Amino acid sequence: MRKLKLNYKYQQWLWGYIFIFPVMFGFFFFMIYPMSYGIILSFYKWSGIGEKQWVGLANYAKMLKDTHFLKAVWNTIYYTLGILLIGVPLALLWALLLNQKFLKGRVIFRTIYYLPVISMMAAVSMLWKWLLSPNHGLVNLILGFFGLPKVNWLLDPRWAMPGLILMSIWKGTGFNMVIFLAGLQGIPKVYYEAAKIDGANRWQRFRYITLPLLSPTTFFVIITTMIHSFQIFQQAYIVTEGGPREATTTIVYYIYKNAFEWFNMGYACAQAVFLLVILLLATLIQMKFQRRWVFYG
The missing domain is CATH 1.20.5 (Single alpha-helices involved in coiled-coils or other helix-helix interfaces)
Structure with a gap:
């Protein structure tokens, strides 16, 4: 047995x-x-073919002195901050609106907001390349309708990255909105009913019930959005090709150019390792400090 x-x-x-x-x-x-x-x-000098040459930490030393790479790092951080500070709160706002019972056609609106997420990034990039056109773009037409000056989105170094941020928010907000919706619908209604009995207004219910109980969802959205934003490539490659004046050259785009245009495979791998370390450290730091604001009760 x-x-x-x-x-x-x-x-x-x-x-x-x-x-x-x-x-x-x-x-x-x-x-x-x-x-x-x-x-x-990353410890070798290699063109992708032929023999590899051991260079030790030379690629990493070169990386720290490479002004083009440092510019790409700053551009990536700028882009990531734009997505986190604008895109995440906007996704939460849409989720709150679409979670209201009085709103008719909620399912239709959810589908509309989610459609850009399932669209191919190449198609979205080509669409926004036209929308951000300085002369005939829809965005500048809307600005002109309100009496605002036209913006040279894709040719002005000051506005090229905000243009990519705007496009990426439109593309990805629907995904985070669905995640927030799931978190909102998982909050027990009894908390809101008890707060109403105690006289709490709408803002107080949001501040002391919704935000704390939604904090695990918010933490997840922040982590995943940060990781995804640091890996931006297609938008910069298709819409601006890293320009103008390297204003939209990001880390992954610079890795691509080093590896597949300039055939500096070893140097490109060192940059990829740098990106991996940065993402790992940023995630670990957020994991450490999440205990102060994330409520799992």
Whole structure:
């Protein structure tokens, strides 16, 4: 009898590993191995073909002195802050509005706001390249309707990155809106009913009930949005090609140019490792300080 139990447990264990093997194989083969190989390549000088030349930390030293790379780092931080400070609160605002029972056609509005998320970034980039056109773009036509001056969105270094931020907010706000909606609908209604009985107004209910109980969702949205924003590439590649005057050259775009245009594979891998470390540190810092404002009760 004991032998039969052992055989049954062994079979369960075996079938469990058989089912997860395809996923684990893909994870190690397409994630762990390329990442590990990229870290190793960051210590070499290599054009992508031929022999590799060991240079140690020379690529990292070069990176710290490369003004073009430092400019790309600042552009990426600028873009990320724009998405976090504008896009995340806007997604929360839409979620709050679409969570109201008095709003008719809520399902339709949710679908409309989510449609840009499932649209291809290449198509969205081409659309916004026209919308941000200085002469015939819809955005400048709207500004002119309100008596505001036209903006040379894609050719002015001051406005090129805000233009990409505007496009990315339009593209990605719907995803965060759905996440916030799920968090809002998970808050028990009894808290709001008790607060109403105690005389709390709408703002007090939002401040002392909604925000604290929504904090785990907010934390998730901030982390995922930050990671995704640091990896911006398609917008800069299709809409502005990193210009004008490198105003929209981001870290990933600069990695692409080094690797596949200038064939500095080792240097590009060092920049990729830098991006990995920055994202890891930023995530760990937020994980450490989330205890001060994230409520899991």
